[in-house]
Amino acid sequence: MADSTSIEWTDSTWNPVTGCTKVSPGCDNCYAETFAERWRGTAGHHFENGFDITLRPDRLRLPMTWRTPRRVFLDSMSDLFHTDIPDHYIAQAFAVMALTPQHTYQVLTKRHGRMKTLLSRPTFWHLVAKQGREHFTGCQQDWLAVGAMLGGEPLPNVWLGVSVEDQKWADIRIPALLGTPAAVRFLSCEPLLGPVDLKRAVITRGSERGHGLTASFVHAAGCCENGLHGIDWVITGGESGPRARPMHPQWARHLRDQCEWAGVPFFLKQWGAFAPEDHGHDHGRVALIDTQGRSWTEREAPAPQDTVRMRRVGKTRAGRILDGQHHDAVPAPAR
Template structure:
C-alpha cells in the first residue's frame, strides 16, 4: 500500500489517511472500500475500523525515507479533501510534499469544492508552513516552495486531478480544477460511465443579476488549439470487480481523439472486467451496451444502432489496448 503499487500510472502510493464516503456514481463499487471492509472488527489489523476515515500520522514521513525520485499517488485509499479530515492535517501532508521536491505527487479528489477553497487560500499556505515547522523540525527546512504558493504559484511537484465519470461530474469538477493552482492538472475518467466532452466547460455568464451557467467551447489560451483550458493529462478506464459496469468503446475513442486533437497526454489504464467482442473476445457473459450506458441483455433486436457487444472476460484478459494500440502517455511538466 506504499512502496509498491499495481496502479499503472504511478510508481508508489502514500496513504496518510484511509477511509472515505461515497459522493457520486463513480464511488458505487469502490475497490478501496471493498478491500478495507473485509477486515472490519479484526483486532489489531490496519483496517480494524473498515473504511471509516482514519488519520495515519505515523505514515506522514514515509516519502522522506524514499531517496529515489518517484511519482507518488497520494491517498489511493481515501480522499485528502474529505470534510472529516482537519485542515491542519492536510497542511501537514502538503508540508511533506514541500520538503520532498524530488518526488512528484499526484493528488486525486472528488471533493472539488474543498480542494479549490483550500489551495486557493493564502491562509492555508501559512498553515502549511506553520504545521511544517511544528511537526518536521528535524528536517531541512526550506520553505521556498511554500513561499511561492503564497505568491500564487503552485508547488512545482504537485499534480492535481479530479475524478470525472460522466458529463454531469465533468461540468461540476473540471471548472473547480481549472481555478485551482497546480503544476499539472489531470482527469481520472475511471470508471468511465458515460461520454465526456472536454471541448466544453461550465463558465459563469455575466448578467445584471449574476446568475446562470452555460456550456461553452473553450481553448487553453484564447484561440490556441492546444490543451483543454489547462488540462494536461487524461486517464481513462473501465471498472473492475464483481459489480463492474461496462464501458462503451465510443466513450473511450472520443476521449482519445479529443486528447489527440488538443495535444493532451492520454493514458488508457484498463478496459476493466468487460471488453468489446470485436477485440477478439468471443467468450464470457454477453452484454449489449448502448452509448447511453443502457444494457439490453439478449434483446438485440430492440437495441439501438449504437449498441456494442461486450464480453465479461476479467480485467487481465480485457487488457488495455484500444484499436490495436496501448496508450500510456504521461505529461512532462515544462
C-alpha cells in the first residue's frame, strides 16, 4: 500500500489511514469506497471493515524504507483531515514526512477547514515533534529538520491540495487552501463536474484581491511569481467507473488556458469513462452534455450550441489527450 501506483501524477501511495465518508458531489462515485466495500466482512482481509475509518499505524514507517526519492500521494484511500482521525495521529504522519525530506508528499483533502485550522496552530507543530520523539526512536538526531516548521515555516517537501469539482467548491475550498501555510499548493479538479473559474478564488495578475481571499492568506516561496497567486499546480480529469459522469472538453480547456496564462503547471490526468466523439470514437453509449453540465438526449431539440457528444469507451480507450497533446506539467520539488 503501495510501492507503485497507476495514478499518473505521483510515484507511490502511502495509506496510514483507510476509509472515509462523503462530503460533496465529487464523492458520489468514490473509487476507493467501491474497492474497499468489495471486501467488507472478509475475515483477515485488509479491508475487512470495508470503507470505515481505520488507522493503520503499521504503515506509518513505510516511507522510511524507501531510499530513492519519490513523489508520494498520502492517503489515496482516505482523507488525512477527516474528523474521525485524532490530531496526534495526523501529527505522527507529519513527523514521518519531516524525517524523510528526500520524498515529496502530496496531501489532498476535501476537509479544507480542519486542514487550515490544524496546520495554522503552533501547538500542532509542537505535537508533531512530541509524537516524533515518542514513536520514531533512533531519529532524534534528525529533529533539526523540524526546526523551521516550529518557527512557522511549512515543510518544504509537503504539498497541500484541495479537491475542486465545480465552481461552488472552488469558491469554498481554494480560499481555505490559500490561508494554510504550505510550500506548494495544488488543486485536484477531478472528477471535474462543471466549469471552474480560478480567477474568482485567487489573486490574479494585475489585481489586488480575488473573490474569497482574506487577510489570512499565507505567502509561500514563489507564490508571487505566477498569475494565479498562491496556486502552484492544477490537476484535472474526468470520472471513471460504472456511474461515471462525462467531463465537457471546454471545462478542461478553460482550466488549461487559465494555467497557461498564469504560468502554472497543468496536468490532465484522464478523460475518464467518456471521451469526446470527435476523438475518433464511433462506438459506445452516447452522452450529450452542455457547458453547464446538463444532460440532453438526441430526441430533445434544440440542444444548446455548446452541447458535445461524448462516447462511453472506458478510461483506457478514452486516454488523456487534449487538443492533440498530453499535458504532464508538474512543479519542481521545493528545496
